[in-house]
Amino acid sequence: MSADGAHLGVSAERALKTILGGEPEPTKDEQMDADTFRQWLLSADRADTYEESARLCARYLLEYLTAHPEDMQLPLNATLLSEGVWDRAAVAMPDLEELGHELTGFQAGWAFNAARRCLELPPAPNPALLEVEP
Numbered sequence: 001m002s003a004d005g006a007h008l009g010v011s012a013e014r015a016l017k018t019i020l021g022g023e024p025e026p027t028k029d030e031q032m033d034a035d036t037f038r039q040w041l042l043s044a045d046r047a048d049t050y051e052e053s054a055r056l057c058a059r060y061l062l063e064y065l066t067a068h069p070e071d072m073q074l075p076l077n078a079t080l081l082s083e084g085v086w087d088r089a090a091v092a093m094p095d096l097e098e099l100g101h102e103l104t105g106f107q108a109g110w111a112f113n114a115a116r117r118c119l120e121l122p123p124a125p126n127p128a129l130l131e132v133e134p
Contacts, residue, residue: 006058009037009117010030011051053107058110060095062115062118064093068092086112105127109128112124
């Protein structure tokens with residue numbers, strides 16, 4: 001499971017407040033259900049702030065994966081064995097490619113997991129976070 005908060009229906013900015021800022025985990029009141037989260041992502045239309053950029057990226061990835069369900073099982077980034085969703089989506093969506101130059105790794109990973117949550121897929125590892133198994 002990813003620790004980036006997208007699986008909880010919280011914004012990238014809110015997740016970072018827990019991850020980096022030491023705030024407690026988001027409460028139920030801060031979490032959006034899947035339908036509300038989907039509508040919130042799909043309403044993204046600009047990338048003027050950190051939060052807006054992450055949301056817009058999630059919208060693009062959600063739109064791409066909805067149109068290309070055959071790619072839903074691919075990882076975000078290419079591996080030795082597989083092409084990644086990012087590469088395929090960036091070719092199909094030049095706006096995503098352009099936005100990608102401004103994103104952090106956390107934003108891209110959060111956006112991927114946000115899209116996956118809307119598609120009822122399990123979260124994937126966020127490439128910007130190190131997850132330690134007990």
